[in-house]
Amino acid sequence: MTYTLAEEDYLKTIYKIAERQGVPVSTSAIADLMQTRPASVTDMLKKLAEKDLIDYKRYHGVSLTKAGARWATQLIRKHRLWECFLVDKLGYNWDEVHEIAEQLEHIQSDTLIDRLDDYLKNPKFDPHGDPIPDASGAYRMRYQILLSDLEIGQQAILVGVREHTSTFLQYLDQNNLALGVNLEILEVLPYDGSLRLRLAEENPLLISGQVARQLYVRQITSAV
């Protein structure tokens, strides 16, 4: 079985919304994320339901079937592995790879992605810290909480980003907030929820609550 580029992008979008907001996934949520019109989404939902990739009940949103979820997971696997390739091998920055991977994920081949996986030495996370499903579709959810949920004095490691826009990633670059950095909450400003952070060897950094809510961290269990 093989699906069109458009069908694949819909499946991936439904998967991502379901992951964040749960099921059922609404027509308008899909339209928003795909920058398309609800009417177009409805048309496509009928096709995907016809192919047993989603469960669809008129006016009540959709959820992926087993087959749909499996296909979506494979797309995510391909997207993230290609992002690794672009960053690790071709030297792209993490804010430049999404659009290209969005295309590369649709390349049809029974063997390509597994060979790429091996070539990259089977990475477990992509450049944005997102987990890469294995060939069977399995992946371990990253242990994570939002930076905005930490308290003063707590230490953590930056493990992922919730927002993937270029501007946001470039902002992080400019402030030396790369995946893996160690940080500590020095202060939480009560007025607007801004955070003052300590980064290794640097002056304290002030970030907005808005930013803190887009960063996933793994808390360091208070040593000793």
Add this chain to the structure above:
Amino acid sequence: MTYTLAEEDYLKTIYKIAERQGVPVSTSAIADLMQTRPASVTDMLKKLAEKDLIDYKRYHGVSLTKAGARWATQLIRKHRLWECFLVDKLGYNWDEVHEIAEQLEHIQSDTLIDRLDDYLKNPKFDPHGDPIPDASGAYRMRYQILLSDLEIGQQAILVGVREHTSTFLQYLDQNNLALGVNLEILEVLPYDGSLRLRLAEENPLLISGQVARQLYVRQITSAV
């Protein structure tokens, strides 16, 4: 400017036919090579002419404009570089890469192919011995003659293949006819034009005239 996948494949096809048979390129020649119908080709030719990628006169075939030729050359560059990647980095055999490269050549990015080129160390020939245009579209024609045009006693190096089908390439593999091998014509059978070849360290190999006409060689200027 950007073109659709279908438009790009037509440009590439026209380029290849023109390279072999010269201009003008006929509607039916394009239809044959693309496995489509002449009526469909006519429709597309009108669109390409509208976009000034080809010169088209009804009933009299087409030729590429400067812009069309430039675009086609870039597609060929991308196709061949991706083939290098698949063979050199992912370990594919030369008979397995065409279909995948046929898709990869359409990935849209201003920077991707030049980065890939650098990553591969700027190869000058693809796995089939075909020259790879540089970023400006320039490439040196490989020095070549057909193996079938050699005479008894002449020595040569296999530098390219005229046919790219899997079955043909696998046939070559089975007979140790890889690019770069040294060979000598031992005998030409008058009845059907078959050739008996000497390959290094091996028993003589008999190939048909049909095969010999699909192999490009560079003659070794008779030493001493």
Add this chain to the structure above:
DNA sequence: TTCGTACTTTAGCCTCGTCTAAATTTAGAC
């Protein structure tokens, strides 16, 4: 010079994926 045939184009139709505008349904407010 006139045919006859092969090649090419046109006409009309189809599917895919999108759109706008209009109709319908749901669900919350009262």
Add this chain to the structure above:
DNA sequence: GTCTAAATTTAGACGAGGCTAAAGTACGAA
């Protein structure tokens, strides 16, 4: 329980890219 606003679907259209069948053109043979 009704009503209304928001969400969703339907109806009708379009462009891209393909097809078949029919019509038109070119060109070599006689």
